[in-house]
Amino acid sequence: MDTSGKTAVEQNKSAETSSQEAAGGYHQGSVETVISVEEVTRQAAAIAEEISIDRLDALAGKDAFLSIENLRCGYGKMEIIHDFDLRVGRKQSLCLIGPNGAGKSTILHAIFGFNNIFSGKIRVGDGEDKVDVTGLSSSDKLKRAGIAYILQDKSVFPGMTVEENLWMGGYLMDSSDDAKEAAERVFEKYPRLAQRRKHQAKVLSGGERRLLEISRALVMNPEVLLVDEPSIGLEPRFIDMVFEILHDLQHVEEKTIIMVEQNAKKGLEFADIGYVLVNGELAKAGTGDDLLADPDVGRLFLGG
Amino acid sequence: MSNLIEVRGVTKTFGGVVANRDISIDVAPGQITGLIGPNGSGKTTLFNSIVGYHPIDEGSIKFKGKEISKLRVQQIARLGMVRTFQQTRIYGKLSGINNMLISVPHRNASFGDMFRPYGHEHRERAEHLLEFVGLYQKRKLPSGDLSFGQQKLLEFAMALMNEPEILLLDEPTAGINPTLINGLIDRLKRANSEFGITLFVIEHNMRVIMNLAHEIYCLAHGELLASGPPEKIQNDQRVIDAYLGAH
């Protein structure tokens, strides 16, 4: 399950492969497989397997740090996620993939308390210390349960400076001095941001903005990071940068990461565990590498 | 044969910040031309300058040999240049078929044409094109209820309904599943080869643009960095440094 060597391996690999493989970020490849929207959903439903809880537990290692049990949730009265289970171990990363509208983001929203949970449980913690966080508000999730959410692109406060953006990240801290102190720690970690601390966020480049969005979530020093489409809207070279940052957060800072990624290949390469979600239900689960090698997954979600 | 779009020495600044500096590009008729570059490199600005969203500071933009840099969006659209939006835009409360009907070309519409009904030939064509993009069965649904990917396809079909000579696409595959992207690329290629529509495409996704374009322009910091066929572009050291990343 240890994937710390993965990026290094990858870098070696890409150094020796042809230019076809070389363009980073989005990858290259053929565009032969042509399947319609409905077909993807239909075929994805067809490859769905019965997945036992034991299998999920096994993927997460001996003990899950965050677990979701029989979750039903959605927006308003509409149920989008039906009876969903998830297990992820401490310091592990999990990537959710699936067709558009399968409910991937809805799960992140549910974990963070942004939508209606009809039934089920979300628990966080080691072994016996697990705490039920299902009913907590999102501010309590952030403050008490150590769960932080990193939004899709364009979510910096454009009219505030980089520094103020980070201070906002510590909004829930008891005093603003604490928030400033925490922000300093983040600046130490990312000198690139520190150089631009007095600049308004709107003048940052795309990559810097993404870095700010990620680092803003670190101010509260969370244990679990929910990451929504880290690569969206980014140019190829920044995509690799973002995944390197996340890799560092997982392996050096020991964060647990749950992510949704449309760029499924990149997501699965990064993550220890991959879940395929179809129509609000779990259709496949495996290690990232297994799913990458799975021909069905390749055909339906990776573009052949 | 002369070029369909000729951009010559176009400069555009916003409040002192140069978004495009002295850019010259050509879009050859019948081809698929790509435009790539980092965020903030001025791709969308150039796009908007061409389709008429804002006046340009310097330079000239010609479409079919006619200067269009002073014309407005609607006038340019009626000349046969149609664009799609990055954040897909359709008429959400109208059904798919009505979205198609309203997209008939307005090139020669007289004042009285406003009050005519749509003819049978319009409906036939609308249905044919909906079939082409695979939305025929959903044609009567309010288009706002379609999924994001389907809305992209509908927007593309609407653009075809307008019978453009050239179609400008702003990140046509952003935000959709890699496998569905293949379907869209296939449609784009067929629109180009079967309907003879010239395409000019902004795209971040290298898999898409390298498989699609005949000719690619790369912008960086508001200036033209490189141009050429895909193989040349992806091995161009400047492009790799500024955009693709050193891997």
Add this chain to the structure above:
Amino acid sequence: MLDNLNLLALAPLLNIQLLLDGIFIGAIFALAGYGLALVWGVMNVKNLCQGEYVIMGGYFAWYAGTIGIHPILAMPVAVVVMFGFGWVIYRVIISRVVDKDMFTSLLATFGLAIVIQQGLNLAFGPEVQIAQSGLETRSFFDGAVTVSEIRFVSFVICCVLASLIVLFMKNSRMGQAIRATAQDARAARVMGIDTDRVYAFTYALNCAICAAAGVLISMIWVIQPFYGLTHSIRSFVIVTAAGFGNLPGVILAAFGIGVAEQFGGFILGAELQQATVVGILLLVLIWRQALMSRRRQALA
């Protein structure tokens, strides 16, 4: 009309008088304008009962005057009560329209404006009222320019209130939360900010600001149950001309409309007061449109 223009040319001191009056009154318009900019910018609510809140504030001062309390002492009471009133209005009405399209909030607040107008009419009658400040009037240039002390006092109060608001927005945690929510409500929620509370607070704060403006208006000008709409339109003019989150712009625009109204009223006659305000509104809208179309040829 031409006679009046002539008079202005002949008596330059009259211009100074009108200019001064315009600035004194404009300072109060700036308060209500800033309040609208706040709710518009933060929660995207186009509050069409802005003027009604001003008038409500005015009645606090007027009522204090009638029971023998100095009207200016009514200000803290008006501010606190209207803050609470705004909070309740947010919870009951605005919270249900805040995420709907723009016309919904516009129309809901228009409905609210009708209710308040008619309610005030039932409670206080349709007469035009003034809150007596009891302060004197000073003359300059041999009586050619007069400044009543209350105008000066109210100007000072406006400045103090504006500074307090600026300090609050810059330094307090709620102020920061309001700014963050205005820039990106989604991101603010992810930071753990309770945006619903921020909205309620913003709306209530706006009510309180309007009430303070109303107290001043009732002392240096007049109030009447149906005068609110004109105040609302003034606020819209100010926001349209200045944009949101731009306090210097708001102040400048407010002075502008104050002065323009004084001159307009003098030249055209007092019965065209409302028409003058509306005329300024249309001019500002046309000017804005011209600006837009220079930036974007697409517009019309």
Add this chain to the structure above:
Amino acid sequence: MTTDTTTASLAVREAASGTARRRITRNDVMMYAAILVFGIVAPIIFPNYTYQIAVLWLMVLFAQTWDLVGGQMGYNSLGNIFFFGAGMYICTVTQIGLFTDVGAYTSSSDGGQFEFSTEQYYIGVAVGLVLAAIGASVLAVMLGWIVFGLRGPYFAIGTLGIALGAGELVGAWEWVGGGGGIPIPVYPGSGDGKAFFYYALCFGTAVATFAFLKWLYSTRFGLAINAIRDDEEKAEAMGIHTLRHKTVAWAISAFFLGIAGGLFGNMTGFIEPLEVAFPVITFGIFMVAMALLGGKGTMWGPVLGAVLFHIIKETTWTYFLGWQWVALGVIIILNIMFFQQGIVGWMQEKWPDLFGIEVDRSLVADTADDRARGRGV
């Protein structure tokens, strides 16, 4: 390799080709017949309420013409009442000006020294109504040039300003009687005769408005203004003549409102700017409220809304004792808070089949996730 090309049979396509706009069904015919019969029989059965029912038809017209611009085209005007007042003044001035000096007529205290003959009266009304309609449309075209550059709230406030300002300006314009108003030429006949005469005109105009709009929405024009409502920038990018459509829509709305103004002025017998001609916070807001109550952007919504609103207002008015205006504001607020989509909109959601609307429930669920992401949380 495409696997999704639908092979639709010819028969299906034949059937589908006519469905972009719904055909007239039996239900429709029944509804038309019922309304026509009611319209004709009502003043005979309820002779005492002829005036109220005539006003009801004007209300229907108000809601429909507002909905053309607000509901169908998405330009929410708060100042459409301007055309009502403009038509009223144009009609009145024509009725007087054809036969005598307007300034002298309006400045005299009783306005009555001039006697109109029967012939003069009818000619005056006929020419007056035609000019009212044309004049209001011309004003709409001229103003459209200014206001259609405005979007969203700016358009709503700008139009509100126009209506407010018009009332003030007319009030200061002595030639048309200023704030004091103008007495209208007296109907040459009995009170009942007058009531029936104007009832017939009101009913006729309302029916004509409905029929005209029904036809209008079936042409390309209908789709085009819907497109402008849904996404104007897209419509521009597709080459639609947006300004042309917007101006024509507003002019059509003004045309019928102008006639309504002319009629209402004559029915009232006396016109003045603030309460009768440009009543922004009564009729001006009623037309919006009625269209919303019935369901904006639908054919029958405004009709239904107007009828219900008028009935509720007329029957409950006397019970509120001075609180009626407060009650009115409360009704508007409640309507907007809890019943946004209006009666017909609600019915369309509840029974989409009745309206020929197809819904795919699974798709709705599908896109909720997409939307939640797009809109964010």
